[in-house]
Amino acid sequence: MSLEKRILFGVGAGWLSRLINIVFGLLLTRVLFAHLVAGELGVWYLLGQTGAVLGLMDFGLTPTLGRRVAFIKGKSKSPLNGKCDPESLPELADLMATAGGAYRIVAIVGFFICLFAGGYFLSEIRASGVPLQTIWIGWTIMCLSNATAAWANKWNCLLMGLGYVGWDSVLVSIVSVASYLGQMVVLYCGGGIISLAIVATIGAFFTRSVAVWFIRRREPEIARQKGRFRREILLSMAKPALLYWLSALGGFMIYRTGQYFIAHFQGSAELPNYQAALQLVLNLSAVGGAFATVSAVFVSQLWQAGELPRVHSLVRRNMFTCEIIMMSGAAFLMFAGEDLLTLWLGPNHFVGYKVLLAFSVTYVLETHHFVLSNASRATEDEVYAPWAIASGVLNICFTLLLIGRYGLLGVAMATMFAQLLTYNWYGSWRGLRRLKMSIRDHFKKVVLPLVLFFACSLGVAWLMRWSTSAIPYRIVRVSAVAAGTGLLAAVAGYFLVLSPHHRMRLLGRTLPAPVPIMPDAVEEEAHAGL
Numbered sequence: 001m002s003l004e005k006r007i008l009f010g011v012g013a014g015w016l017s018r019l020i021n022i023v024f025g026l027l028l029t030r031v032l033f034a035h036l037v038a039g040e041l042g043v044w045y046l047l048g049q050t051g052a053v054l055g056l057m058d059f060g061l062t063p064t065l066g067r068r069v070a071f072i073k074g075k076s077k078s079p080l081n082g083k084c085d086p087e088s089l090p091e092l093a094d095l096m097a098t099a100g101g102a103y104r105i106v107a108i109v110g111f112f113i114c115l116f117a118g119g120y121f122l123s124e125i126r127a128s129g130v131p132l133q134t135i136w137i138g139w140t141i142m143c144l145s146n147a148t149a150a151w152a153n154k155w156n157c158l159l160m161g162l163g164y165v166g167w168d169s170v171l172v173s174i175v176s177v178a179s180y181l182g183q184m185v186v187l188y189c190g191g192g193i194i195s196l197a198i199v200a201t202i203g204a205f206f207t208r209s210v211a212v213w214f215i216r217r218r219e220p221e222i223a224r225q226k227g228r229f230r231r232e233i234l235l236s237m238a239k240p241a242l243l244y245w246l247s248a249l250g251g252f253m254i255y256r257t258g259q260y261f262i263a264h265f266q267g268s269a270e271l272p273n274y275q276a277a278l279q280l281v282l283n284l285s286a287v288g289g290a291f292a293t294v295s296a297v298f299v300s301q302l303w304q305a306g307e308l309p310r311v312h313s314l315v316r317r318n319m320f321t322c323e324i325i326m327m328s329g330a331a332f333l334m335f336a337g338e339d340l341l342t343l344w345l346g347p348n349h350f351v352g353y354k355v356l357l358a359f360s361v362t363y364v365l366e367t368h369h370f371v372l373s374n375a376s377r378a379t380e381d382e383v384y385a386p387w388a389i390a391s392g393v394l395n396i397c398f399t400l401l402l403i404g405r406y407g408l409l410g411v412a413m414a415t416m417f418a419q420l421l422t423y424n425w426y427g428s429w430r431g432l433r434r435l436k437m438s439i440r441d442h443f444k445k446v447v448l449p450l451v452l453f454f455a456c457s458l459g460v461a462w463l464m465r466w467s468t469s470a471i472p473y474r475i476v477r478v479s480a481v482a483a484g485t486g487l488l489a490a491v492a493g494y495f496l497v498l499s500p501h502h503r504m505r506l507l508g509r510t511l512p513a514p515v516p517i518m519p520d521a522v523e524e525e526a527h528a529g530l
Contacts, residue, residue, distance in 0.1 A: 017173035024180040042268030060244030069161020070300035093227030111147035141197035152208030179203030246385030253392025288325035299378035328489035330360035331457035335465040336481040339474040358412035372431025394418035
């Protein structure tokens with residue numbers, strides 16, 4: 001299977017997995033809103049933040065390990081889509097043995113740090129009648145769940161680094177769907193926060209077991225290798241891992257502290273509506289970011305192999321794909337968000353278009369710098385920590401200044417302003433510089449077409465909303481806006497994402513007259529020159 005086909009498979013599998021998780025996540029959210037009171041639901045969303053807290057406790061080990069596995073695979077004599085050379089297996093085995101020892105420490109230490117770190121905050125939140133004992137038990141169980149997930153990260157890194165992109169998402173989604181169904185059954189049977197946390201913990205144990213089974217089945221020679229813990233390997237990973245951890249800490253301060261401020265200053269009952277609107281935007285970001293996330297391991301391999309033109313082609317295509325999805329989705333939400341949330345959750349759960357606007361601006365710009373900085377990081381260019389920390393500090397300061405006056409809107413605006421002043425511009429500039437891509441060409445050939453597309457998307461969304469405004473059925477209005485923005489996104493994808501020979505191939509499959517298709521060798525050279 002060629003590199004391009006593997007990327008497409010990975011993206012397709014990743015998209016399918018994300019779509020399944022999004023659908024079941026939306027269904028679970030609907031059931032949560034129906035069976036838990038506002039205060040209890042807000043507490044459950046807070047308990048879900050333990051994953052983000054514990055994710056900080058691996059100190060950047062996970063992305064660094066994934067890159068090191070990809071580097072070993074990239075310098076192997078075998079082609080990028082082949083298996084590791086036998087000479088590479090001992091090095092890979094020592095790397096995994098070293099990481100395994102580190103992850104065991106991370107899981108244990110992280111569990112206790114996360115457990116006790118929540119002590120002060122959990123005792124201070126206004127939980128709207130939820131007993132503190134229940135909150136504490138739920139928090140402890142969720143810490144155990146996420147410690148188990150951290151313990152399993154070693155196997156997920158091995159899957160990604162070897163190039164099994166998409167498979168990790170498929171395996172995780174299988175267990176996630178079972179967990180979602182289990183939580184819905186628990187809710188219908190009258191269970192609460194503690195029961196939901198227990199189901200999540202069981203799912204985490206199964207996730208690790210499935211990943212181990214897959215590695216032993218697909219890569220038995222790697223599974224049979226017995227490596228040893230090597231201190232020098234761990235030390236060589238320390239600096240990039242620490243820099244990534246500082247960036248992750250900044251990311252936590254940017255995107256994960258708002259919920260705590262809302263619970264503390266506004267009360268946990270205010271959190272569900274904010275979280276529901278944010279979930280819609282996050283789903284768009286997750287679907288759009290699938291290309292960039294899946295491609296990171298191939299950027300590492302191509303960078304190691306010196307294939308710079310193919311890196312450029314991959315990054316530009318990722319940029320168009322991710323932003324088309326994010327921008328069309330943002331335009332849709334700006335004119336159909338209230339109707340969609342009402343259909344999904346019922347009346348009186350809409351946070352307002354101003355909050356949605358702040359979310360949309362934040363994540364459209366986030367997507368741009370994420371594509372570039374993610375590719376840059378795949379080359380082990382970890383220079384983003386100071387900017388992430390600065391953005392996180394600004395976000396907290398802006399939130400404290402704005403939440404009292406503007407409420408939920410103030411929290412959303414704080415994140416937007418903090419990112420605009422720091423990461424949005426630096427992440428993009430640094431990524432282009434590291435990857436040796438022309439800033440002028442990027443602005444002319446990528447940014448300007450995307451700005452034009454976003455303006456057209458907003459215009460189409462407004463037109464479809466205006467033309468159906470007299471129709472009393474919300475589902476009709478939502479469908480009309482979705483159809484308009486979706487059709488425009490498909491047209492933009494056809495011209496901006498697909499190369500000329502791919503468009504010829506697509507037409508050749510749909511038109512009765514045969515269309516000449518470039519030979520594979522010429523096609524590969526054309527991609528490299530994009």
